[in-house]
Amino acid sequence: MNKEKGELSRYHLQKVKITENLTLGYISVVIPVYKVQDCLHELYQRLKAFIEIIFEDFEIILVEDCGGDRFKIIVELAKKDPRIKGI
Numbered sequence: 001m002n003k004e005k006g007e008l009s010r011y012h013l014q015k016v017k018i019t020e021n022l023t024l025g026y027i028s029v030v031i032p033v034y035k036v037q038d039c040l041h042e043l044y045q046r047l048k049a050f051i052e053i054i055f056e057d058f059e060i061i062l063v064e065d066c067g068g069d070r071f072k073i074i075v076e077l078a079k080k081d082p083r084i085k086g087i
Contacts, residue, residue, distance in 0.1 A: 025055065025056060025057065026055065026056070026057045026058060027051065027055045027058045027059075028058070028059050028060075028061060029047065029051065029058065029059070029060045029061065030061045030063060031043070031047075031060065031061070031062050031063065032063050032065065033062045033063060033064045033065075033070060033074065034064075034065060034066060034070075035070075036070075037070045037073055040062075040070075040073050040074070040077070041073070041077070044060070044077055044081075044084070047060060048060070048081070048083075058083060059083045059084070059085055060083060060084050060085070061085045061086075061087060062074045062077070062084065062085070062086050062087070063086075063087045064086065064087070071086060074086035
């Protein structure tokens with residue numbers, strides 16, 4: 001996992017240099033959520049950090065198809081960040 005984080009960091013820094021003066025308008029990212037409650041917070045943090053480099057405005061739509069406790073995590077994230085939507 002550390003190797004992946006390192007690779008993400010190098011890619012992140014590369015993209016910052018490339019897109020320093022380029023910021024696009026708006027994007028919606030739709031992610032199906034199934035049995036990922038253990039890594040949902042980390043997914044959100046990584047995705048948000050990456051998207052903020054390129055887009056001025058965005059929304060992340062998390063689609064939970066089984067409900068239950070996993071949807072509570074989505075609601076928790078949405079309370080912290082209004083750009084998060086849960087379905």
